[in-house]
Amino acid sequence: MTEETNFLDDYKQQWQQDGKELERFLDIPLATLHENIARHERQRHRRVVWVSLSAAACLAFAVTTGIRYLTSGAGDSDPVLVAESRTTIPGSGINTPTATSWQPSQEGTAASQRAKARTIPQAMGSKSAAMDVTPMTEEDSSVDEHRADPKPTMPAESAMPVIDANAIETTRLVAMGEKKAPAREVETNGLVKIVQPSRNTFREAIVEPLLALATSDM
């Protein structure tokens, strides 16, 4: 052994001691790693559609389309409708934001989401909608749609398709079939850009895919 290689001998004892201590600390059971994998797989297959609408439009949209899952959280005047499934929405015009464009602060806290999800439908006086307004978790889709204390849905990764339809009243009227939407381009929050479509386009691009999305895998 040369003088050069002896150079590291001074460190060996400390190095090996560090390694043993860390190995004891990192005695993580395989079951924990399996749980991590299961969580990762769920996230990977998850698709969430967020539609930013006013409370009224949110409920009208749900009633019109039959979407069963709603939650809120973007702000008092701008709650968020969530339809969740494990399917994609081909050709729907739904955009996917980048990681940097997503702004979690807009979503509010988990507690405020829960509170809004419960109070908004009641305030709107819509019994049927109130039945539908249930914050959804990954587990909800397969286990229990109406459990007592559900967790709110939060965006967990950047690959979420997003619809941010900010022309609320028009959207609501279009959703209700009362008005033909003007076809023009709208940019909102720097998150997404959508074309406010005609009624037929609206149905084809948003309502039907969302309806399919909301009713699949159930």
Next chain:
Amino acid sequence: MSEKEKYKRYDQLITRNKGLIVKVCQIYCRQDREQARDLYQDIALELWTHMDSFKKESSEATWIWHLAVNTAIDKLRVTQRRPVLVLGGQLPEQDAEEHPRRIDDLYEAIAHLSVDDQELVAARLDDYSYQEIALRTGQSEGALRVRYSRIVKQLRQMMKGK
């Protein structure tokens, strides 16, 4: 391969190579055990994600070492290489020789080596023989000896701040 079989294969992979994963956590997260715990689980998850892409072009140990180090660099945003490294202050050469060498400096210097060199020096610090390392990595003992000598020289220079 069924899901059950994949999990079984994964468990065997983790069990066989736990020491390597811990060693990478040791190099990159020695000062922060919680971070080391996170990194360990991140690496384990990466193994799950990529285990089907292992082509056996290198040994399993080397493949996992590369994957683990790359995960560490990615997760911890570690700059792997820097042109000039000053560790523990710039001591005059004579003082540096006599000064008790700091283990922290060694860790930092190792983190600046290439991925393959890290694997070799970590194994040698853990008293693995060249024969054992050769079996693990698929390289010849002679080549490992030559490379190790060069690495030690490099570490020595880095730790002197030269």
